[in-house]
Amino acid sequence: MHTTEEKLKAFERLLEIMDELREKCPWDREQTLDSLRNLTIEETYELADAIMDQDLDEIRKELGDLILHIVFYAKLGSEKRAFDIADVINGINKKLVFRHPHVFGDREVKDSDEVIENWEELKMKEGNRSVLAGVPVSLPAMIKSHRMQDKARAVGFDWDQREQVWDKVIEEINEVRHELINGNRKEKMEEEIGDLIFSIVNAARLYDIEPETALEKTNRKFIKRFKYLETRAAEMGRSLKEMSLEEMESIWQEAKSI
Numbered sequence: 001m002h003t004t005e006e007k008l009k010a011f012e013r014l015l016e017i018m019d020e021l022r023e024k025c026p027w028d029r030e031q032t033l034d035s036l037r038n039l040t041i042e043e044t045y046e047l048a049d050a051i052m053d054q055d056l057d058e059i060r061k062e063l064g065d066l067i068l069h070i071v072f073y074a075k076l077g078s079e080k081r082a083f084d085i086a087d088v089i090n091g092i093n094k095k096l097v098f099r100h101p102h103v104f105g106d107r108e109v110k111d112s113d114e115v116i117e118n119w120e121e122l123k124m125k126e127g128n129r130s131v132l133a134g135v136p137v138s139l140p141a142m143i144k145s146h147r148m149q150d151k152a153r154a155v156g157f158d159w160d161q162r163e164q165v166w167d168k169v170i171e172e173i174n175e176v177r178h179e180l181i182n183g184n185r186k187e188k189m190e191e192e193i194g195d196l197i198f199s200i201v202n203a204a205r206l207y208d209i210e211p212e213t214a215l216e217k218t219n220r221k222f223i224k225r226f227k228y229l230e231t232r233a234a235e236m237g238r239s240l241k242e243m244s245l246e247e248m249e250s251i252w253q254e255a256k257s258i
C-alpha cells in the first residue's frame with residue numbers, strides 16, 4: 001500500500017490533469033454541472049455492479065471514475081467562484097468530526113445503533129427540520145423506503161420486537177388480495193401493492209437484509225436461469241413460444257439444480 005505522501009501526490013496529479021483537460025480538451029471544456037449529472041449517475045451504477053460482482057479490480061477503476069467526477073464538479077465550482085476542492089474536503093472533514101463526538105470528543109456510545117441515533121440528533125442540530133430531510137428525492141423507490149425506515153428507527157419509531165413486522169406483512173397481503181379480487185380501481189390496487197412492498201422492505205431491514213441487494217441477486221438468478229431455458233430450447237430446435245408451460249417448467253427445474 002502507498003504512503004500518505006504518495007497518496008497526496010497522486011491526488012495532486014489528478015488536480016493538475018483536471019486543470020489541463022478543462023483548458024485544452026474541447027469535450028471537457030463544454031461540460032457543465034447539468035451535463036455531468038447523468039454521467040455521474042451512470043458511474044455510480046457501474047460501481048454498484050462491480051461491488052455486486054465482488055470484482056476488486058473493477059471497483060478500483062470505478063472509484064477512479066467517481067473521484068474524477070468529484071474533482072470535475074469542484075473545478076466547475078471554482079470557475080464560478082463558489083467553491084473548490086479544498087472547500088469540498090474541508091466541509092466533509094468538519095461534518096465527520098462534528099457527527100462523531102464519540103471519536104473526536106468525549107461522548108460515549110455502547111454500539112452502532114447508538115451511533116446512528118446520535119447522528120440523526122446531530123443532523124437536526126445542523127438545521128434539518130425532519131429526520132427524513134436527508135433522503136434524496138431521486139433515490140430509487142426501494143432504496144428510499146429502506147433509508148426512510150432506517151432514519152425513523154433512529155428516533156425510536158420502530159417495532160418493539162422485529163417479529164411483530166410479520167403481522168403487518170400478512171395484513172398487507174390480505175389487503176392486496178382483497179383489493180385485487182374485489183376492487184376495480186387501479187389507483188387503490190397500486191396503493192395496496194405499494195404498502196405491501198414497503199412492509200417487505202421493513203421486514204428485510206429488521207433482519208439486517210439490504211432489500212435492494214437481495215432483489216438484485218434474485219434478478220441475476222432469474223437472468224441466469226432464463227438464459228439456460230433459452231439455450232436448452234434452442235438446442236432442442238424449439239421456440240419458447242411453441243413450448244408448453246410444463247415443458248418450460250421442466251427445463252427451469254434443471255436450471256435451478258445447476
